[in-house]
Amino acid sequence: MVAVSPYLSTHYRARLYLLNTPAWRWLVIATLIVAALPPLLFSVYYVSLLNLVLIACIGAIGLNITTGFAGQVNLGQAGFLLIGEFVAGVISIHLGPIWANFWIAAPAAMAAGGLIGVLVGWPALRVRGLYVALATLAAFFVIQHLGLRYVEYLTRTYKTGIDIKLSTLDLLFLKVESERSWYFLLLIITVLVIAAANGLVRTKAGRAWQALREHELMTQVMGVNVAQYKLIAFAVGASLAALAGMLFGFYHHTVNPEAFTVEASVEYLAMIIIGGMGSIAGAVLGAIFVVLVPYGLQWLLDTFEAPAQFLVYFSALRLGVFAFLMLIFLLLEPEGLIGLWQRVRTFFVLWPFRFRPLEAKRQ
C-alpha cells in the first residue's frame, strides 16, 4: 500500500512497510543499480576490497542489533566470527567437502552462532552495562582458547596444519570462484540482511530492544520480558557474525583461528560507533570506513614513500591509526557519520537560521 507521504498514513500497517513511499522505492532501486556496477567498471583489486567491506557489513549490522539497538555492549563479536569460520571448517573436515556447500554451511553457521550467542548472553542477563561488556570479553577469550585447542587436535589427528583448507564456496548450481561472482553473492546477501534487519527493528522485538536500551527497569515493569529479548538480541547479532565469519573463511579458502582477535572485536565496535549506533545505515557506513582505512593508509604510505620501518610494521601502524580515528570519533562526533549527516541536513533545513527558533513571538 503506497502512501503519498510518510506522515499521512491511513492505517498503522502502512507505517511498518519498509518502502512505503515512491521516493524510497526509487532511491533503493537507484542504489541497487549503482551497487551492481563496480565489478563491471573497476579492477579486480577494488572489487576484492568491496568484498571485504560487504562481509564486514554483515557482522557490523549484527553487532548493531546487539549493541546499538538493544544496548548490550558486545566486546566478543570476533568470537562469533570465529565460530562461523570454524563451522565451515568442521563441516568440511568431518563431513567432507561435498557437504560444505553454501546451503548447508550458512544455516549451520547461523544456527551455531545463534546458539552460542544465547550462551554468551545468558550470564549477561544478570548484570548491567559495563559488566555485560566484560562478560562478553571474557567469553571471547574462552572461545578463542577453545578454537586454538580444536586446531591443535586437528593438527594431531588429521595432519592439516594450523590452517584448515576450504574448497571454493559451492552454491550447488554454481561455484563461486572469481572476485566478481563473490561480489554479486555478497551483495545479494548483504541486501537481504539489511532488509531483514530493517524489518526486525520494526517488530515488537525491535521496540522492546529500544525500550530496554533506554531504561531496562522500566521496560521490565511494563511487562516486557527483558531477558527473552536480550537473548534474542545476542542470538541475532551472533548468528549474523557467524554468517560473516563463514563467508570470510570460504573467501580466503582457509580457517585461521588467529584471524579474529580482540582487535577485530574492537574494530567491529568501532564500525558501529563511527557509523552511528542504533542505525543500520550507520553500520554500513562504519563498515566501509573501517575496512577501507588500512588500504587508504597503505596508499598514503606508498605515495609518500615512507621509511621502511613503517612498512615492516604495517599492522601495528594500522592499529595505531585506527585507534586514533576511533578516539576522534568518540570525542568529537559521538553520533557517528550518521550524526554528521544529520547535522549537515539540519544546517540546510534551518538555513538561513543557525538555530531552531523559539515558537512564540518576541515581546
Added chain:
Amino acid sequence: MRFVIDAATLASINFLLGLAIVTIYKGTRIINFALPGVMLFTAYLTVTVSGLMPLPLALLLGLGVAALLGAATFYLGIYPILGRPTYVGILTTVAIGFMLESIVTIVWKAGIVNLDLPSATFSVAGQSIRSAEAAIWATAVIVGAAFGILYRYTRLGLWLAATADNSLLARHRGIPVLVVLLLSSMVAAALAYAVGLLLGARLGVTMALGSTALRGLVVALVGGLDSVPGAALAAIILAVIESAVVIHDPRLATVVPYVVLLFILVWRPWGLLGTYEEVERI
C-alpha cells in the same frame, strides 16, 4: 614452599595491577584499558634510556613519562566523556592503549630488552629469594596499605565515591573533580609503570607485558571494582588458583583468569567486597 613464594609474587603483581584499575574506577566508573599500553611504553622507554644515563635518573624519567601518560589518558579519554555511558570510557581508553602499543611495536620492533637492575639473592628458610621478588612483595604491601588508608580515612575516598556516583552533582557541590580524577589517573599510570619495571627486572621487557596487565582487570572485578581490600583478596585467590592450575597444565594459565571472571560475573557481579550497585529507583 617454592609454591608459596611464587604464589606470593604472583599475588603481589595481581594486586598492584588490580589496584591501578580500582584507582581509576573509584572516581569514574571507567575501566582504564590504556594501562597495558602505558606499562609497555614506559617500561621499554626506561630500559632503553637506562643505557644513556644513571639508573636512578632513568627510573625517574620513566615515572615522569608514566605520570604524563596518565594525565593524557585523563584529558583525552576520561574527562571529555564524564557524563556519557561507561562503555564509551572503555573504548576511549582502549583506543589510547592501542595507540601506545602500536608506537611501542614500531619503535622497539617487539624485541626483548633487559633491565639490568642490581639484584641479589638471599636465602630464607632454605629457599632462595631474589631481590626482585622481595621488591615486588614490599611494593605491594606498602602501596596497598597507603591506598587503603587514604581511601578509608581521608576525604579523598568520599570525594571519589561521590564523583563516581554522579560527577556533575559532585562538581556542583564544589568537589574538585578535575584535580582528583587527574591525580587518580596519573597514580594509576605510575602503578602500571612500577609493575612493568618489576616484571621486566625479573623476566625482561617484552610485548607479553600487555596481556599480563589484563589480569589486573580480572582481579579488580573479582574483588569488587571499587574496593582496595577486595583487590588484595582477589589477588591472593587468583594467584593460588592459577599457580595450582599451572602445575597441572601450563597452557591453561592464560585462560584461568577469564573463567574465574565469568564465574564471578554470573554469581556475584559486584565482586567479593565491592559496593552493591543493583538497587535502582525508577
Added chain:
Amino acid sequence: MSEREGTVVANEPGALCVERLEVVYHRVATAVQGVSLNVPQGKVVTLLGPNGAGKTTVLRAIGGFTPAEVATLRDGDIFFGSRNIAGRLPEETVRLGIVAVPERVKIFDTLNVEENLRATGFPLAKADLDGIWDLFPQLKNRRKIRSILLSGGERQMLALGAALCCRPSMMLIDELSLGLAPKIAAELFSLIRKLNRERGIGILLVEQNARAALEISDFGYIIESGRIVFEGPSAKLLEHGDVMEFYLGRAEDSEKSFRDVKQYRRKRRWWG
C-alpha cells in the same frame, strides 16, 4: 540595567543579574532567548512557567554547564555582584557562593545521609553538622542509611542540607515541591523562607506550585516558550488575572462551569 521593578543597583554584592540570556542545546535548538531577571541581595525570587518553558535551563545556565551537557550560552551575561559568571564551570560558581539544588538528581544515591552532607568541597565542622540536624531532625534519625532508600521528602531535605553545607549566599532551587506530599512541601517552603530571613541567603526558586512560591517570594517572573512574558512583585502577581487563570487555577470571575464556557481559556494577554 533596565528601569524595571526589582532592579538592582549595579555592583550590589550578592545580587544576581541575568541579562539577555540565550541558551542553545545540541547546537541547533534554542531553549531560551532574551531572558533577563534579577535577584536582589537577600531576596526570594520565583520563576514560574509551564513545562518545557526553559526554567531549568535558566537555572543550569546560572549554575554553569559542563562540557558533557551539550548546551552553549550563545548570548547574554550573568552577573553575581560585579563579577560576570556567564560560562563558568560549576566548581567556580559554587566557590562564589551560588549553590544549586537540581530537579532530579540531587543527592548521591550510593552514599549514606551523613556522607552526602560531607561530600562537598567545603569542610564540615561539628557545629555545622549539628545545625543541619537541627533543621532536619528527621534526617538525623536516618544518618547512616543509604540515601537511595530515603523517601521523596527526605531526599529533598537532604538535598537542601547538602546545599547548605556548601556555604551558599544564593541558592538556585529547582522544583522544590515536585512529587512531595502537600504537608512536607509546605514545611519545606517555610524552611526556605526561614533560611532567607535568618541567614540572608538569596533564593531563586523555580516552581510549579505557583501559589506557594508566590506567597514566600518577593518578586516573580513568568517564562513561557523560552521568553519572559511577565514579571512583578509577588503580591501583584497573585492578583493578576492571567496568572490566576493559568497558574493559580482560578478565573477572575470564578464559579464558571465547563458547560457555560464556549471558550475555555481566556487568551493570554499579559496586560493585567
